[in-house]
Amino acid sequence: MSPAPTEPAAREPLCVVGIGADGWDGLPAVSRDALGAAEVLIGGGRQLALLPDECGGVRVPWPSPLRPAVPGLLDAYAGRRVCVLASGDPMFHGIGRTLTEVLAERAGRDGAGGPGPGLRILPHPSSVSHACARLGWPVEDTEVVTLVGRPAENLVRALYDGRRVLVLSAGADTPAEVAALLRGHGFGPTRMRVLEQLGGARERIAEGVAEGWDLPPGDALNVLALDCVRAPGTPHLSTVPGLPDDAYAHDGQLTKRHVRAATLAALAPAPGELLWDIGSGSGSIAVEWLRAHRSCRAVGVERDPVRAARIGRNAGALGVPGLRVVTGSAPEALAGLPVPDAVFIGGGLTAPGLLDACWAALPAGGRLVANTVTLESEALLAERYRRHGGELVRLAVSHAVPVGGFTGWRQAMPVTQWSVVKPAAAAPAPAPPPSSSSSPQENRQP
Numbered sequence: 001m002s003p004a005p006t007e008p009a010a011r012e013p014l015c016v017v018g019i020g021a022d023g024w025d026g027l028p029a030v031s032r033d034a035l036g037a038a039e040v041l042i043g044g045g046r047q048l049a050l051l052p053d054e055c056g057g058v059r060v061p062w063p064s065p066l067r068p069a070v071p072g073l074l075d076a077y078a079g080r081r082v083c084v085l086a087s088g089d090p091m092f093h094g095i096g097r098t099l100t101e102v103l104a105e106r107a108g109r110d111g112a113g114g115p116g117p118g119l120r121i122l123p124h125p126s127s128v129s130h131a132c133a134r135l136g137w138p139v140e141d142t143e144v145v146t147l148v149g150r151p152a153e154n155l156v157r158a159l160y161d162g163r164r165v166l167v168l169s170a171g172a173d174t175p176a177e178v179a180a181l182l183r184g185h186g187f188g189p190t191r192m193r194v195l196e197q198l199g200g201a202r203e204r205i206a207e208g209v210a211e212g213w214d215l216p217p218g219d220a221l222n223v224l225a226l227d228c229v230r231a232p233g234t235p236h237l238s239t240v241p242g243l244p245d246d247a248y249a250h251d252g253q254l255t256k257r258h259v260r261a262a263t264l265a266a267l268a269p270a271p272g273e274l275l276w277d278i279g280s281g282s283g284s285i286a287v288e289w290l291r292a293h294r295s296c297r298a299v300g301v302e303r304d305p306v307r308a309a310r311i312g313r314n315a316g317a318l319g320v321p322g323l324r325v326v327t328g329s330a331p332e333a334l335a336g337l338p339v340p341d342a343v344f345i346g347g348g349l350t351a352p353g354l355l356d357a358c359w360a361a362l363p364a365g366g367r368l369v370a371n372t373v374t375l376e377s378e379a380l381l382a383e384r385y386r387r388h389g390g391e392l393v394r395l396a397v398s399h400a401v402p403v404g405g406f407t408g409w410r411q412a413m414p415v416t417q418w419s420v421v422k423p424a425a426a427a428p429a430p431a432p433p434p435s436s437s438s439s440p441q442e443n444r445q446p
Contacts, residue, residue: 013118013120014074014082014084014099014118015034015081015083015084015120015122016085016086016090016095016096016119016120016121016122017031017034017035017083017084017085017086017090017124018031018086018087018088018089018090018094018122019031019047019050019085019086019087019088019124020087020124020125020130020198020199021198021200021202021203021221022199022201023200024050024052026124026199027124030122031122031124034120035051035055035057035083035085036054036055036056037081038057038081039057039058039077039080039082040057040058040060040077040080040081040082041057041058041059041082041083041085042060042061042062042073042082042083042084042085043059043060043061043084043085043086044061044062044085045061046221047085047086047087048061048085051085057083060073060077066098067098067102070098070099071102071106074102074106087127088123088124088125088126088127088130089123089124089125089129090123091121091123092126093148093168096119096121100119103119125199127198127223128144128166128168128223130195130198130199130223131195131198131223131225134195134198134205135193135225137164137166137225142164142165143158143163143164143165143166144165144166144168145165145166145168146168147168147169147174147177147178148168148169148170149170150170151321152174152181153181153316153319153320153321154319154321154322155178155181155319156181156185156316156318156319157291157318158319159182159185159187159230159319160228160239161228161229161230162229163228164225164227164228165225165228166223166224166225166226167223168223169220169222169223169224171220172217172218172219172220173217174222174224175192175194175217175218175222175224176213176217178192178210178224179192179208179210179213182210182211182226183211185234186230186233187210187228187229187230187231187234188209188210188211188231189209189210189229189230189231190210190226190227190229191209191226191227191229192207192209192210192224192226193205193206193207193224193225194206194207194215194225195222195223195225196221196222197219197222198221198223202219204218204219206218235247237318239291240261241261241263241264241265241288241292242257242258242261242264242288243257243284243288243318244257245257248283248284248314248318249282249310249314250281250282250284250310250314251306251307251310253282253307253347254281255281255284255285255346255371256397256412258397259371259395259397259415259417260284260285262395262417263285263371263417264285264288264289264292266367266369266391266417266419267289267344267367267369268367269289269292269293269296269342270293270296270341271293271295271296272293272295272296272297273296273297273341273342274296274298274299274338274340274341275289275296275297275299275340275341275342275343275344276298276301276334276340276343276344277289277298277299277300277301277346278301278334278343278344278345278346278347278348278358279301279303279330279346279347279348280300280301280302280307280311280325280346280347281302281307281311281346281347282307282310282311283311283312283315283323283325284314285344286298286299286315286323286344287314287320287323290315290320290322290323291318291319291320298320298324299323299324299325299326299340300323300324300325300326301328301333301334302325303327303328303333303348305327308327311323311325312325329348329351330348330351330354330357331351331353331356331357331358334357334358334361337361339361340361340362340366341363341366342366342367342368342369343358343362343366343367343369344368344369344370344371345358345368345369345370345371346371349370349372349377349380349381350376350380355370355384359388359422362422363422364422364423364425365421365422365424366422367419367420367421367422368418368420369418369419370418371415371416371417372415372416372417373413373414373415373416377416378416381416384418384420388420388422390418390419390420391418391419392418393417394415394416394417395414395415395416396411396412396414397412398411398412399412
């Protein structure tokens with residue numbers, strides 16, 4: 001006779017306790033009670049060291065890398081009272097987000113429809129709250145950028161004259177790294193303050209100016225406060241699409257400023273959305289899509305490896321190093337990419353199957369925008385406009401130039417743009433008519 005199946009161990013709610021540099025003394029009674037009752041205490045080495053001996057639970061330091069280890073740790077201690085330690089507010093750039101996402105993923109896989117064992121969050125004041133209190137800065141008016149596990153270039157897009165920015169440091173070397181970045185981007189006069197061990201007995205503030213920063217590395221637990229000042233002659237970069245053309249390194253394959261602004265307006269980026277920028281050229285469309293909101297995502301597809309490398313450099317220089325660059329020819333290079341919310345085709349419109357592949361990849365409500373300067377691609381867009389509707393426009397830009405001792409207009413090549421929103425019940429598109437072959441970059445403005 002087979003033994004009865006064993007019931008899985010019941011899961012206790014997972015408790016996440018925020019702790020500051022002031023350690024045990026700074027915790028409220030509810031957090032102390034939770035930590036004292038825990039059978040297992042998980043956290044970073046620094047956080048675990050802040051607990052007194054009366055917290056008798058087994059102490060488990062986080063392994064590295066952290067996220068892949070979370071499911072295994074949850075399983076290993078299922079049925080026991082587990083407390084996870086977090087720095088400050090666990091839900092502000094902290095472990096609380098990771099745990100919430102992992103538990104939600106597990107619940108979805110198990111069909112439970114919820115966060116599984118449940119999660120109890122006991123927050124502590126964040127380092128941002130402490131820093132703003134010391135500086136007298138309103139939290140709601142202060143830009144916050146984290147460099148923990150992220151490239152320093154993420155800070156670039158927050159640099160505007162007169163802005164106050166708090167930087168969550170990755171360690172003791174972050175202040176010198178930030179000072180170098182500020183100098184390199186024309187913000188050398190910026191005042192920098194390093195706030196160490198906020199809320200603790202060893203709290204300290206050091207300060208200087210980025211262009212003359214020579215302070216040695218201090219405590220690894222620090223937050224940087226920046227009073228941004230743009231040096232004279234530094235280009236002004238707007239928060240809206242249409243950056244100056246010379247903000248980009250390029251070889252001539254660039255969607256020019258005024259057309260770029262109109263193209264981004266048609267693409268209509270929104271928080272969290274993903275763009276495919278096909279025939280990316282210099283990456284300007286993807287870069288400005290990402291600059292629209294920190295949660296936007298983009299993939300640039302470019303067949304030329306030299307241009308693909310340049311796209312990555314442009315993205316870093318303009319504060320969006322998270323741009324993913326795929327080197328390859330579309331439509332083949334599109335295989336396996338995540339589902340886009342919007343697609344921009346700036347090159348290679350006449351490549352066989354490209355438009356069909358993009359249309360098929362878009363979900364209902366997704367947007368497609370295509371630009372061209374050639375008659376062959378324009379005919380293709382006109383045919384798709386008749387088939388799917390949308391909007392077909394011609395964009396013409398003229399610039400004033402010297403004509404002898406006078407001034408006249410010089411017109412750039414007009415750009416034909418088709419933009420369309422995919423309807424909810426789109427019928428499969430029939431095969432496109434045969435078309436002549438052309439360069440995948442034919443549609444970028446020369």
